Amino acid sequence: MTLAIVLAAVAAVLLLFLVLTFNRLVRLRNETKTGWANIDVQLRRRFDLVPNLVETVKAYADHERETFDSVTQARAAAQRASGPAAAAQADTILGGALNRLLAVSEAYPQLRASENFLALQQELADIEDKLAAARRYYNQTVYRYNTVLQSFPAVIVARALRFHEREFFETDTRDAPAVSLAQP
Numbered sequence: 001m002t003l004a005i006v007l008a009a010v011a012a013v014l015l016l017f018l019v020l021t022f023n024r025l026v027r028l029r030n031e032t033k034t035g036w037a038n039i040d041v042q043l044r045r046r047f048d049l050v051p052n053l054v055e056t057v058k059a060y061a062d063h064e065r066e067t068f069d070s071v072t073q074a075r076a077a078a079q080r081a082s083g084p085a086a087a088a089q090a091d092t093i094l095g096g097a098l099n100r101l102l103a104v105s106e107a108y109p110q111l112r113a114s115e116n117f118l119a120l121q122q123e124l125a126d127i128e129d130k131l132a133a134a135r136r137y138y139n140q141t142v143y144r145y146n147t148v149l150q151s152f153p154a155v156i157v158a159r160a161l162r163f164h165e166r167e168f169f170e171t172d173t174r175d176a177p178a179v180s181l182a183q184p
Contacts, residue, residue, distance in 0.1 A: 021157040028145035032166045035138030039169060042131040135169050142166045 074093045146165045149158045157163075 017153070018157060021154050022161060024148060025145075025154065025158055025161070025163050028141065028148055029163065029166075031141040032138065032145050035134070035141045036169075038134035039131065039138055042127065042134045046127045046131065139168050142168050 074096075077093060148154050149163055149165055
């Protein structure tokens with residue numbers, strides 16, 4: 001009877017160890033999946049957001065350039081105008097161009113193209129910071145998961161239940177992606 005109780009207690013402890021180890025491995029494996037999903041979200045955010053931001057800044061810079069170009073052209077046309085009709089037409093065009101310029105300057109009291117570029121850079125830095133944080137989280141969870149997989153006695157359960165090590169997320173580049181605003 002005592003032997004049966006001892007065997008039952010050993011079996012219960014062994015079963016409890018197996019269940020706790022299995023649950024810990026599953027939790028850590030799921031944390032690594034969550035970590036990878038976080039990286040994937042930030043990569044997708046970068047892939048989706050960066051081109052949109054670049055196009056937005058390009059469109060703004062083009063609009064601003066068009067406004068200044070139209071003012072310059074209208075001023076030159078007004079200076080070249082000869083006769084009242086041509087001068088009136090040139091003045092109307094120049095007035096319209098100046099109104100657009102004033103609207104731009106009212107909406108953007110300082111030269112805002114540089115601020116838009118700074119905003120683009122800030123958004124890129126934000127994406128890169130979040131991506132770096134997601135990488136750190138993922139690599140830390142992979143580290144914990146792989147350590148448990150390789151540690152005794154969990155290694156016995158892990159091998160028996162076919163848990164596999166995860167790879168760390170390592171990049172070849174250390175710099176933020178290059179962004180070009182040059183027209184092709």
